[in-house]
Amino acid sequence: MRRATAPLRWLRFTLLLASAWATLIPSQPAKAHAFLDHALPAVGSTVHALPGAVRLWFTEEIEPAFSSVRVQDSAGKEVDRGDSRVDAADPRVLTASLPSLAPGTYRVVWRVVSVDTHVTQGDFTFDVAR
Numbered sequence: 001m002r003r004a005t006a007p008l009r010w011l012r013f014t015l016l017l018a019s020a021w022a023t024l025i026p027s028q029p030a031k032a033h034a035f036l037d038h039a040l041p042a043v044g045s046t047v048h049a050l051p052g053a054v055r056l057w058f059t060e061e062i063e064p065a066f067s068s069v070r071v072q073d074s075a076g077k078e079v080d081r082g083d084s085r086v087d088a089a090d091p092r093v094l095t096a097s098l099p100s101l102a103p104g105t106y107r108v109v110w111r112v113v114s115v116d117t118h119v120t121q122g123d124f125t126f127d128v129a130r
């Protein structure tokens with residue numbers, strides 16, 4: 001009867017391997033997904049001198065036709081100049097011009113399609129100080 005435990009052990013070991021593999025998969029991002037690397041204004045930052053544009057750097061090149069960013073005020077109203085575009089000189093950079101903004105909290109909302117056609121999206125805020 002004890003012989004039956006060998007296949008059981010093997011099964012348990014296989015299941016353990018499978019679950020270990022399953023937990024590993026999310027930590028291995030598909031290579032060409034475009035994730036936000038960094039931004040200006042920086043994520044969660046407080047700026048005193050507002051740059052004339054918001055700039056987002058992604059980990060991969062993005063598709064200009066399907067990638068956009070907008071900036072909203074605390075009421076959700078779009079405040080950028082509506083000219084969201086991929087930087088001609090750097091296909092990993094998404095940018096949109098900003099007018100001068102009153103002090104307050106602003107939300108940057110982005111959605112991009114990387115060159116492998118996968119969609120990623122996200123948002124973050126920054127504060128304009130008095």
Ligand SMILES: [Cu+2]
Pocket residue numbers: 030031032033034114116118
């Ligand atoms: Cu991808």
